[in-house]
Amino acid sequence: MATTSKQYKAIGEDLWKSRTDKINSELFSLTYGALVVQLIQDYEDYAEVNKQLEKMGYNIGTRLIEDFLARSSLGRCSDFREVGEVAAKVGFKSFLNITPTVTHSGAPPPSARPTSTVQQSGVPGSSFILTLDENPLAEFVELPDEALEGGLWFSNVLCGVLRGALEMVQMQVQVEFLSDVLRGDESTEIRVTLLKYLEEEVPVGDD
Amino acid sequence: MQAAPASALGTLADPPARMVDGAAMDYLLIEAVNALRVSSAVASARAKKIERDMVEAGLVPPPPTARQQNPRDSTSSTSGKISGPADEDEGVRSRLEAIGMHIGGNFVERLCRDRPLFSDSLDVIKFVCKDLWVSCWDKQVDNLRTNHRGVYVLQDNAFKPITRISSWEGRQEALKRAKLYVALPAGIIRGALSRIGFQGTVVPEITTLPQCTFQIKLPKNT
Numbered sequence: 416m417a418t419t420s421k422q423y424k425a426i427g428e429d430l431w432k433s434r435t436d437k438i439n440s441e442l443f444s445l446t447y448g449a450l451v452v453q454l455i456q457d458y459e460d461y462a463e464v465n466k467q468l469e470k471m472g473y474n475i476g477t478r479l480i481e482d483f484l485a486r487s488s489l490g491r492c493s494d495f496r497e498v499g500e501v502a503a504k505v506g507f508k509s510f511l512n513i514t515p516t517v518t519h520s521g522a523p524p525p526s527a528r529p530t531s532t533v534q535q536s537g538v539p540g541s542s543f544i545l546t547l548d549e550n551p552l553a554e555f556v557e558l559p560d561e562a563l564e565g566g567l568w569f570s571n572v573l574c575g576v577l578r579g580a581l582e583m584v585q586m587q588v589q590v591e592f593l594s595d596v597l598r599g600d601e602s603t604e605i606r607v608t609l610l611k612y613l614e615e616e617v618p619v620g621d622d
Numbered sequence: 623m624q625a626a627p628a629s630a631l632g633t634l635a636d637p638p639a640r641m642v643d644g645a646a647m648d649y650l651l652i653e654a655v656n657a658l659r660v661s662s663a664v665a666s667a668r669a670k671k672i673e674r675d676m677v678e679a680g681l682v683p684p685p686p687t688a689r690q691q692n693p694r695d696s697t698s699s700t701s702g703k704i705s706g707p708a709d710e711d712e713g714v715r716s717r718l719e720a721i722g723m724h725i726g727g728n729f730v731e732r733l734c735r736d737r738p739l740f741s742d743s744l745d746v747i748k749f750v751c752k753d754l755w756v757s758c759w760d761k762q763v764d765n766l767r768t769n770h771r772g773v774y775v776l777q778d779n780a781f782k783p784i785t786r787i788s789s790w791e792g793r794q795e796a797l798k799r800a801k802l803y804v805a806l807p808a809g810i811i812r813g814a815l816s817r818i819g820f821q822g823t824v825v826p827e828i829t830t831l832p833q834c835t836f837q838i839k840l841p842k843n844t
Contacts, residue, residue, distance in 0.1 A: 434643050436643065437641040437642065437643060438641065438642060438643075438647050438758075439639050439640070439641060439729075439757060440639070440641055441640075441732060442725060442729060443642045443646065445725040445728050446650065446654070446721065449720070449721035449724040450650075450721060452724075453658065453717050453721060454657065454658075454661050457661035457662060457665040458665075459668075467657055467660070467661065470657075471653045471654070471656070474653045475649045479645075479646075482645055509643065510643045510645065510646045511642050511646060512640065512643070551642055572650075
């Protein structure tokens with residue numbers, strides 16, 4: 416079932432609207448900001464803080480994906496391209512109320528047939544880039560020179576969330592920031608690269 | 623979109639609050655506590671190392687031995703290790719409170735933007751019980767008591783941050799965790815009061831979940 420990008424956007428909007436428990440995003444931003452500052456004070460090493468944020472994100476992601484699958488009742492993505500679409504238009508929308516734009520790259524797999532067998536065709540190496548025009552985590556934030564020089568990726572938790580969530584659905588990915596407006600770059604970009612599928616084959620008669 | 627100019631400008635000047643999903647915040651807080659536990663251990667290990675280095679260099683006198691400090695801590699075997707889980711929790715608790723203070727102070731600035739000045743401390747407390755509570759936790763405080771001498775007790779019978787705490791280890795464990803988690807909201811209240819100009823203390827207390835009381839002590843001259 417080829418769900419178009421527009422349909423995913425609509426699904427994301429609906430999910431967001433149906434959420435009953437919403438909080439002011441400023442509270443969220445302030446909490447995250449204070450947390451990053453505390454971690455910087457404790458570790459005194461920006462690379463280590465990046466790592467810890469990623470790890471924190473990973474733990475969050477492993478829980479978040481279940482919440483996401485329960486709410487959205489979307490089926491398995493047929494290829495990595497679809498993963499990118501779903502993550503951006505449904506995932507980010509339903510949790511953070513933002514819709515990053517997705518740019519795909521890497522050899523597109525053979526066309527997805529609407530059967531239940533998983534194509535292990537998403538070529539390892541294919542990737543997508545999420546461009547965030549707004550980032551609720553980084554509201555009110557300015558990085559001091561020290562942090563810029565130290566290489567801090569302020570919103571690194573997002574990388575961990577993506578990695579953790581996708582690992583729970585059998586994809587091993589590498590997620591990294593390419594640029595961040597907090598660092599003075601033009602845009603905030605996260606690249607997600609598929610390393611491999613964790614389950615090589617889903618036996619046909621087995622679901 | 624055919625909006626009258628006045629309302630369009632109004633929306634520009636006062637945009638509706640951006641929201642994020644409550645679950646995202648919950649997950650963040652859960653993992654934040656874990657992350658802070660690790661980071662506070664790292665920080666205190668580093669501080670202890672510096673202290674040890676300074677002692678070895680003869681710059682400070684050696685600290686009193688562990689023996690006197692925790693007579694009931696029979697599990698500690700190494701002489702330098704005074705800390706146990708209690709100490710570790712204290713590190714997390716104080717960090718949570720500090721984060722809360724940052725949140726409370728900055729958030730209350732936004733909340734108070736269109737408000738007139740506060741007339742007295744009771745007015746401030748009422749603001750906390752109504753506006754702050756609603757913005758953060760979707761309801762108002764259920765009960766406010768005061769001794770009219772600077773001590774206020776705010777009671778919330780279903781305090782949102784702890785309503786969903788449960789532990790597979792049982793009620794007692796859940797209660798213990800709740801007591802730790804509630805340091806963040808206490809910090810929010812304290813930070814809010816401080817930014818308004820009242821340096822007080824906020825002590826949270828939980829006897830049965832999900833009910834929570836906060837005892838606020840404001841300085842006498844207000």
